[in-house]
Amino acid sequence: MPTVDLSQPLTGRVWKYGDDVNTDVIFPGKYTYTKQDPEEIAPHALEDLDPSFAGAVQPGDVVVGGSNWGCGSSREQAAGCLRHSGVSAVIAKSFSRIFYRNAINSGLLVIAMPEVVDLIESGQEITIDLTAGTVCSAGRSWPIPPKSDSLRSIVLAGGLIPATKARLEAGQ
Amino acid sequence: MTFVQKALARAAGVESAEVGQILDVRPNIALSHDNTAPIRKIWQRLGQDRVAIPERMAFTMDHAVPAPTPRHAQNHQEARDFAAEQGVSNVFEVGRGICHQVLSEEALVLPGQVILGSDSHTPHFGWMGAFGAGVGRSEMAVIWATGEMWLRVPESMKVTITGELQPWVTSKDLALHLIGRLGADGGLYRSVEFHGDGLEQMSIESRMALTNMMAEFGAKNSYSPADEKVVEWLTPRLAARKDISETEAREEIRDSILAPDEDADYVEEVLINASEVGQQVACPHTVDRTADVGELSTIKVDQAFLGTCTNGRIEDLREASRVLKGKKIAKGTRLLVIPASSEVMNQALSEGLIQDFTEAGAMIGVPGCGPCMGNHSGVLAPGETCISSANRNFKGRMGTPEADIYLASPAVVAASSVLGRVAAPQEVVS
Numbered sequence: 001m002p003t004v005d006l007s008q009p010l011t012g013r014v015w016k017y018g019d020d021v022n023t024d025v026i027f028p029g030k031y032t033y034t035k036q037d038p039e040e041i042a043p044h045a046l047e048d049l050d051p052s053f054a055g056a057v058q059p060g061d062v063v064v065g066g067s068n069w070g071c072g073s074s075r076e077q078a079a080g081c082l083r084h085s086g087v088s089a090v091i092a093k094s095f096s097r098i099f100y101r102n103a104i105n106s107g108l109l110v111i112a113m114p115e116v117v118d119l120i121e122s123g124q125e126i127t128i129d130l131t132a133g134t135v136c137s138a139g140r141s142w143p144i145p146p147k148s149d150s151l152r153s154i155v156l157a158g159g160l161i162p163a164t165k166a167r168l169e170a171g172q
Numbered sequence: 173m174t175f176v177q178k179a180l181a182r183a184a185g186v187e188s189a190e191v192g193q194i195l196d197v198r199p200n201i202a203l204s205h206d207n208t209a210p211i212r213k214i215w216q217r218l219g220q221d222r223v224a225i226p227e228r229m230a231f232t233m234d235h236a237v238p239a240p241t242p243r244h245a246q247n248h249q250e251a252r253d254f255a256a257e258q259g260v261s262n263v264f265e266v267g268r269g270i271c272h273q274v275l276s277e278e279a280l281v282l283p284g285q286v287i288l289g290s291d292s293h294t295p296h297f298g299w300m301g302a303f304g305a306g307v308g309r310s311e312m313a314v315i316w317a318t319g320e321m322w323l324r325v326p327e328s329m330k331v332t333i334t335g336e337l338q339p340w341v342t343s344k345d346l347a348l349h350l351i352g353r354l355g356a357d358g359g360l361y362r363s364v365e366f367h368g369d370g371l372e373q374m375s376i377e378s379r380m381a382l383t384n385m386m387a388e389f390g391a392k393n394s395y396s397p398a399d400e401k402v403v404e405w406l407t408p409r410l411a412a413r414k415d416i417s418e419t420e421a422r423e424e425i426r427d428s429i430l431a432p433d434e435d436a437d438y439v440e441e442v443l444i445n446a447s448e449v450g451q452q453v454a455c456p457h458t459v460d461r462t463a464d465v466g467e468l469s470t471i472k473v474d475q476a477f478l479g480t481c482t483n484g485r486i487e488d489l490r491e492a493s494r495v496l497k498g499k500k501i502a503k504g505t506r507l508l509v510i511p512a513s514s515e516v517m518n519q520a521l522s523e524g525l526i527q528d529f530t531e532a533g534a535m536i537g538v539p540g541c542g543p544c545m546g547n548h549s550g551v552l553a554p555g556e557t558c559i560s561s562a563n564r565n566f567k568g569r570m571g572t573p574e575a576d577i578y579l580a581s582p583a584v585v586a587a588s589s590v591l592g593r594v595a596a597p598q599e600v601v602s
């Protein structure tokens with residue numbers, strides 16, 4: 001399964017959905033105790049929301065959602081299945097807090113941009129450049145709201161586990 | 173300071189905390205359940221031999237019990253082995269009950285303390301004036317490894333409940349009313365504090381249902397004051413667990429209490445007059461699509477489900493039995509009752525409630541989550557409709573995206589099973 005290198009600018013297509021998209025439709029509860037590995041979870045991404053998604057998503061694509069994206073369960077596969085299906089980022093008006101944390105900790109970029117979501121359409125091309133700190137689509141460009149250094153370092157390390165492992169090995 | 177500022181500051185070992193500050197918090201209890209085995213796999217990637225905090229870890233086996241498949245059984249087995257290997261003694265076996273109920277009954281968490289759980293309904297522990305929040309699996313692995321986790325101190329909102337609930341109206345209706353009024357993200361990222369004389373009158377069980385439901389309001393945690401009712405509920409349980417006198421237990425609980433300051437800052441204040449709240453039902457597929465029970469009387473019900481960490485307690489079973497005793501479940505409808513814990517099951521047996529249910533034609537399940545999240549033991553068929561006392565009615569939640577789930581209080585669930593359609597208890601009992 002493809003994962004993406006966030007240190008490079010990433011271009012892909014937009015997959016846009018609505019408000020209150022919950023973790024059960026992102027990754028069905030019935031699989032939470034039986035499917036854990038990247039190659040097992042990616043094919044079920046958004047299964048109950050958009051059955052066409054998992055088969056057609058390309059590395060670098062971006063999921064765009066409304067408010068309260070990822071509400072519901074604490075299951076981490078909801079973030080992991082998107083990352084392992086190649087999605088580079090989720091941009092939404094707002095996120096449920098556990099999804100937000102799970103995403104950062106899984107190395108999936110999450111960006112809350114409430115004023116931008118309505119200006120982006122499904123299927124549009126979009127570029128995310130973390131180094132420049134911008135999101136560009138349809139000839140427009142918006143700054144990415146800054147994250148604290150610690151959250152940024154977790155995302156860039158590929159998630160909480162690699163980041164903590166490095167910290168433990170460094171004896172910190 | 174608000175409750176959450178005080179609780180997180182204490183758990184981080186600092187004097188005070190500002191809203192927005194990131195703190196490294198040391199939880200008193202780190203909860204995991206059937207997901208213990210997968211979390212262990214993540215923890216192993218950190219390269220440690222021993223977890224840092226075996227005495228603060230607690231495992232329950234509750235989400236799929238007794239194990240429906242070899243894979244689920246293996247998860248339980250790995251959790252047992254891991255507990256033995258790492259010296260984790262707070263292990264609650266298959267059949268003991270649902271994590272939030274069991275850890276409450278065991279008085280493993282005390283008022284003012286911090287519990288982090290790899291379960292989204294950990295805000296439940298607000299019922300006793302504790303801080304409870306859900307975290308993900310990787311975070312739980314890191315808590316095991318380091319004993320701490322970063323948390324942002326959230327804004328707080330204050331919900332004041334005045335007045336008395338009408339007959340047959342419960343704290344579940346109050347929670348659905350609040351979520352219906354302000355939306356499923358009405359409490360997003362916030363610490364939701366409950367206050368008021370309406371709350372003081374409520375039983376401990378009712379408060380548990382209320383703070384448990386705040387997960388569906390987007391809340392990071394919830395809070396209800398640790399008053400004398402809370403202290404008295406916990407005292408014999410703590411005394412039994414630690415083998416100390418009730419006087420000592422009571423003192424330990426009282427010493428642990430934290431309460432918000434009178435002049436604490438709230439980003440929003442909401443007033444609810446309990447006497448104006450009616451019987452609420454959440455319609456498919458979101459919890460904030462609420463309606464009055466009377467508007468839904470044409471909705472036919474295939475399955476009624478009474479249980480879960482929201483409404484599977486003794487008070488809930490008593491309410492349901494008041495409706496069901498001496499009645500029969502409607503033809504074409506089935507009723508599944510799953511007590512939230514073995515303690516609830518024993519109490520219900522001794523009060524004769526279980527017999528009331530089985531005589532009405534109900535099935536009784538093993539204490540645990542049952543079909544709440546679509547694992548097993550009462551999942552739905554495509555096209556079916558369930559009325560449930562649970563907290564979540566998302567599409568696919570009970571096993572198939574083609575089923576409809578309505579959420580309601582235990583009495584409404586029971587009445588609906590008797591009439592085979594969504595019904596108010598007053599339609600069944602006079």
Ligand code: SF4
Nearest residue numbers: 293480481541544545
């Ligand atoms: S009863 Fe349902 S909501 Fe409660 S812990 Fe179990 S699965 Fe989660």
